[in-house]
Amino acid sequence: MTETSANMPGVYVGLHDLIALEYRGRKVSFLPRQPVHSLLSGRFASRMRGRGLNFEEIRDYRPGDDVRSIDWKETARLRKPHIRVFNEERDRQTILVVDQRLSMFFGSRHAMKSVTAAEAAAIGAWRVLGAGDRVGAVVFNDRDFIEVRARRSRATVLQILAAVVTQNQALGVGRGLVSAPTMLNTALDHARRRAPHDAAVIIISDFDGADAATRDMVARAGAAQ
Structure with missing residues (x-):
């Protein structure tokens, strides 16, 4: 944990904070709502x-x-x-889309939305890996995004968490950051292009800047699963 995150819990998150959530990830269920014979990959029955x-x-x-x-x-x-x-049983690929924009640097007395998003991403990543499936991510802020290709390894989860921590700790008022609502669609479009048709795409965001294009991409991602 960095000095910044250690002194300001709930405002920033450190890498070891997210690693410590591995146990909580075991208790999360991503069981699908689709019928047993829907076209799904992962630990889910398919028509194949x-x-x-x-x-x-x-x-x-x-x-x-x-x-x-x-x-x-x-x-x-x-x-x-x-x-x-x-x-036939196959593994299912999951792509986490994690928002760390300036709009997320706001919250209650408990934690910033950016911290809650980071923790949710960590729990999700650990859960997918624990199920034996591949996990990747698109972690984005107001300027750019970091892509982590989906793999089935602890090293990949740690790479995702490190990317989240890097962008989380770059947030702050008076740091010259400029809000860019359009980055939401940029990240979603990139994740959509990278994800195979049967992948699970998990979006962790406040959806600041969402528009008709956002809704269309989310709808198409849901229809493809």
């Missing part, structure tokens, strides 16, 4: 059929089915070819 780990059903053999999936015991019992069908 294959020789996965999750058995779904035994049905009659159809032309084009993989002969390696034939259930010979059921075939012998019913005297007609039957196959075993599985739901």
Whole structure:
């Protein structure tokens, strides 16, 4: 923790503050609201059929089915070819979009919105990694953004947290910062272009500067999952 964050808890956040949230990340659930058979990746059932780990059903053999999936015991019992069908399980990529603009440098007596966003990002990143999935991020302020490519590693989470801390501790009044509401759409558009169609995109922001384009990007991101 830096001297600044140590002396001003709730105003700034330090790296070890975010690392310490790893345990809390284990208690968070990102279970989807979509039905079991929706097109999702990660620890979620998908419509992709294959020789996965999750058995779904035994049905009659159809032309084009993989002969390696034939259930010979059921075939012998019913005297007609039957196959075993599985739901393929894949990992799900998650992209965190973390707002650290000047508009976030405001809050209650408990904490600045920027600190709350940093803590939420840390809990989310630890949760995704704990589930065995890949996590990446787009961390942005009023001037630019830092992209961390999605990977399944502790080092990647630490890279995300370091980027958040760097931008968090750069905030402050009288530091020559100029509010740039349009950076919200810039960051969202970049995250949208980077994320595969079945990725989860988690936006942590006060949505200052949101407009019709913002709503359109968020809607398209939700429809793609």
